[in-house]
Amino acid sequence: MSDEQAAPVPSRYSEARQEFEVDVVVIGGGQAGLATAFYLRRAGLVPGRELVIVDAADRPGGSWPRMWHGLRLFSPAGFSSLPGWMMPPWDDATRGFPPRDHVVEYLTRYEEKYDLHVLRPHRVESVRRADEDPGGRLLVTADGLALSARAVVSATGTWDRPFWPAYPGMRTFAGRQLHASDYRQPEEFAGQRVVVVGGGNSAAQILAEVSTVAQATWVTTRPPRFLPDDVDGRVLFTTARARIEALEQGREHAGVAGLGDIVMVASVKHARDRGVLRANPMFTRLTAGGIAWADGTTLACDAVIWCTGFRPALGHLRALGLRTRDGHIPVGGPSGTRSVGEPRLHLVGYGDWTGPASATLSGVGPSARATAAELTSR
Ligand code: FAD
Numbered sequence: 040m041s042d043e044q045a046a047p048v049p050s051r052y053s054e055a056r057q058e059f060e061v062d063v064v065v066i067g068g069g070q071a072g073l074a075t076a077f078y079l080r081r082a083g084l085v086p087g088r089e090l091v092i093v094d095a096a097d098r099p100g101g102s103w104p105r106m107w108h109g110l111r112l113f114s115p116a117g118f119s120s121l122p123g124w125m126m127p128p129w130d131d132a133t134r135g136f137p138p139r140d141h142v143v144e145y146l147t148r149y150e151e152k153y154d155l156h157v158l159r160p161h162r163v164e165s166v167r168r169a170d171e172d173p174g175g176r177l178l179v180t181a182d183g184l185a186l187s188a189r190a191v192v193s194a195t196g197t198w199d200r201p202f203w204p205a206y207p208g209m210r211t212f213a214g215r216q217l218h219a220s221d222y223r224q225p226e227e228f229a230g231q232r233v234v235v236v237g238g239g240n241s242a243a244q245i246l247a248e249v250s251t252v253a254q255a256t257w258v259t260t261r262p263p264r265f266l267p268d269d270v271d272g273r274v275l276f277t278t279a280r281a282r283i284e285a286l287e288q289g290r291e292h293a294g295v296a297g298l299g300d301i302v303m304v305a306s307v308k309h310a311r312d313r314g315v316l317r318a319n320p321m322f323t324r325l326t327a328g329g330i331a332w333a334d335g336t337t338l339a340c341d342a343v344i345w346c347t348g349f350r351p352a353l354g355h356l357r358a359l360g361l362r363t364r365d366g367h368i369p370v371g372g373p374s375g376t377r378s379v380g381e382p383r384l385h386l387v388g389y390g391d392w393t394g395p396a397s398a399t400l401s402g403v404g405p406s407a408r409a410t411a412a413e414l415t416s417r
Contacts, residue, residue: 058185061091063414066166066179066355067194068094068157069101070146071388074121074403075192076155078411081123087156091188093181095162095199099150100143102198108224109248110139112400113240113302114272119400121149122407126400135305136271142400158184163355166191166384177383190414192385193356197349197398204347208325212343219245219346228253228342234330237346238263238318243301245346247310256338258330259318264300271302272399351389359384367392374409385410 063079065072076092084090098104112119116126116137126145129137150157161181169176169187179186201218209216219241229252235242238259249255266274301307310316322330322338329339350366361368361380369379370386376393378384386393387410388403396402 058187059091060176060187062089062188063091063190063192064177064179064186064188065090065092065192065194066163067101067196067388068092068096068099068150068155068159069103069194069196069388070121070400071196071397071403071407072101072157072192072194073146073150073153073155074407075194075385075387075410077122077153078408079414080153080155082411082415084415086154091186092155092157093161093163093179093184093186094157094159097160099147099157099159101146102196103139103142103146105198105220106139107219107222107245108139109306110244111304111306112136112138112142112272113304114401116141118273121146121400122404124149124152163195165358166193166356167358168381173382188383190383190385190417192387192410192414193353194387195352195355196388197351197390199352200350200354201345202348202350203345206322206324208331211327212325212329213327214329214340215342217342217344219344220349222344225249225252231341232256232329232339234258234322234338234340234343235346236321236343237348238301239346239348240301241348242346243307243310243316244304245344246315247306249344250310250313250315255315256340257316257318258321260321263316263318265316266300266302268303268308271304278396351386353386356384372413374406374413376406376410377413385414 062084065076072092076086076090079090080086114136116129120126129141161184163179163181165180167178169178176187176189177191179188179191198220201220203218222245225248228249231253233249233253234256235246235249236258238261246255246257323333324331326337329337331337353362353368359381361378363369368386370376370393371379374385376385376387378386387406388397390398394406397406
């Protein structure tokens with residue numbers, strides 16, 4: 040495809056804002072958006088003309104470039120691939136799983152390989168109905184960009200909406216508080232007393248590396264569950280596939296067991312060997328100088344790292360009035376990703392509610408394929 044062919048065709052043009060009429064807009068150029076675009080392209084839509092992908096970030100890779108530097112995948116490269124092209128093997132003498140940068144490189148090359156022409160950086164501010172016609176168009180507005188589309192795929196992930204629980208004293212605490220999404224590397228905590236909050240993989244991995252340079256304390260709301268050493272993300276994906284097959288055959292399936300359980304990646308195993316993986320019950324409040332439990336016990340600390348998860352980043356869809364109390368948008372249809380309240384909208388990659396294991400690299404493929412099939416069959 041030449042550059043000339045790939046450039047979107049403006050229906051109208053103003054200096055302040057480029058305005059395009061297209062078939063499908065995909066919001067989000069992370070793995071979920073790319074996987075969906077892969078199948079839409081394979082169905083014949085031309086990226087950059089009929090299919091436009093818009094991303095808020097200034098570089099490829101979805102949220103992966105913003106994750107902490109030492110992050111490792113919880114499964115090998117061969118189990119971390121998007122449709123069409125396998126993630127290249129990670130050649131590591133320690134036989135560890137691929138690091139964050141390997142994923143960024145893979146996603147960067149993936150969008151080049153399939154000429155997906157992601158428009159960035161443009162943060163989508165709103166998606167609205169052009170008029171009352173249920174078969175009419177959706178208007179997608181981003182900074183510097185206005186798009187009119189037959190259908191919209193939202194694939195904005197969860198990284199942009201870190202979840203902070205509310206505890207008394209959070210405003211009183213004089214030390215540093217940060218969410219896992221703002222954590223970068225352990226060195227900035229060298230010599231400090233650090234409390235790591237959360238019972239999932241992020242908390243375990245951050246605790247593992249912070250504890251190499253700081254005095255780290257782990258607190259969790261329930262006892263953490265560790266997967267056996269020989270179980271990793273591969274098991275989660277196998278379970279997810281079994282669930283898809285069961286549902287297709289009309290059978291019941293319990294779902295992706297253990298998705299929140301802690302995978303014993305190398306750094307977490309080392310932390311266990313050092314005796315670091317001891318979880319304390321959750322504190323009840325923060326004080327000016329630390330944390331306090333219900334029984335009056337206190338602990339002084341310099342920093343609290345909240346590894347308390349994420350919520351779907353759906354603020355750009357507010358004007359459509361689709362969100363329910365749990366913060367989700369009901370989905371269904373053959374793809375399982377089509378908004379019940381707005382059939383021109385699909386949601387891909389947010390978690391099990393938009394497809395089993397769809398918030399993982401290898402798990403998003405089936406949801407993406409079904410979404411593209413439903414969109415192109417209309
Ligand atoms: P993202 O990667 O977050 O991409 C969303 C894109 O949408 C971003 O580029 C963002 O800029 C853009 N965007 C957001 N809002 C807007 C907007 N309004 N307008 C335009 N663009 C917007 N999965 C695995 O398979 N293996 C693992 O080992 C693994 N480890 C993980 C470790 C951590 C700490 C986390 C948080 C997740 C991990 N995951 C893992 C899960 C999953 O693979 C990632 O969360 C992945 O980033 C989700 O991809 P996505 O495309 O849905 O979202």
